[in-house]
Amino acid sequence: MAGGKIRKEKGKQKSGPYQGQGLGAGGISFHKSKGQHILKNPLLVESIVQKAGIKSTDVILEIGPGTGNLTKKLLEVGKMVIAVELDSRMVLELQRRFQSTPYSNRLKVIQGDVLKTDLPYFDICVANIPYQISSPLTFKLLFHQPAFRCAIIMFQKEFAMRLVAQPGDKLYCRLSVNTQLHARVSHLLKVGKNNFRPPPKVDSSVVRIEPRKPRPQVNPVEWDGFLRICFIRKNKTLSSIFRLKNVLSMLEKNYRTLQALQSSQNSSLGNTEIGTDTPSLGDSNGDQSMGVDDGSDDEMDVEDDDGDSDVEGEVSEFKDKVLAVLREGQFEEKRASKLTQQEFLYLLSLFNKAGIHFS
Known part of the structure; x- marks a missing residue:
């Protein structure tokens, strides 16, 4: 996602300064150790926002906003964006980018680890996350109260395929059954590695997750x-x-x-x-x-x-x-x-x- 980051677990990809929209001439150097990658295709950003089905009254939780390119698109269509970002440099960039703009009073930035953060109320979640937290974050969201309408999340392709796998599929597993008990899961987009700068070693996929209502009556x-x-x-x-x-x-x-x-x-x-x-x-x-x-x-x-x-x-x-x-x-x-x-x-x-x- 533009302005977001994918941090691969091993983080061995080289990375350089990002010369994207809204940055100064010097840009921001992304940490090589975190494997930070920026989605450079604006058409994919538009497609993600469109498929999210965001209403003008929606409060949007964005996880991993990075420098804020997707954040800007979300602010254009939603009521408010709550952005959770671990990297302090990105937090400063977000604040700098949107201060003194019409969006400043509709953006709330929370610095911290999303797995350790008490999440506020939101209608829709949009996330571009470190792959190593894919599973715990998915279930953190599924058990969030009150239930949100949907989440649009970019995962490593194979993990995404496990989420949507059906009985008899090669990738059908405990993760498939666990997730689908609590939510309807659908595959939205394939995102090739070359859509990122620098390109990661794996392809990605965007998945839509809709919590079931009422919640299943199972311990x-x-x-x-x-x-x-x-x-x-x-x-x-x-x-x-x-x-x-x-x-x-x-x-x-x-x-x-x-x-x-x-x-x-x-x-x-x-x-x-x-x-x-x-x-x-x-x-x-x-x-x-x-x-x-x-x-x-x-x-x-x-x-x-x-x-x-x-x-x-x-x-x-x-x-x-x-x-x-x-x-x-x-x-x-x-x-x-x-x-x-x-x-x-x-x-x-x-x-x-x-x-x-x-x-």
């Missing part, structure tokens, strides 16, 4: 824990995954702990009932759990069950309980790589009905 921590197991080996059958020793051990520990909690609470509260919607064990901040999901296939230190390892009857009994859930929903031979959102939700409900939880 986000348990949902993510459930998906982590399903996607341990996404092309393996669920029956083979849920036979793994480590998986069974973890689930049984949760099962026994929850039973003990329920027994204790029932004793102290008399007739109070605890149903299958009991909050899952662990941190209730779902974005903390899902923020580490970078879209790569999950790898877990797992041990295959050879069928003769059940020394104690309780272990065998619990394994039978787990496999019975898969049989009930006819999921034994199904694979995570091909399951739809509704199938994942249904299988989780069957496990919860049997008292099995995932966090």
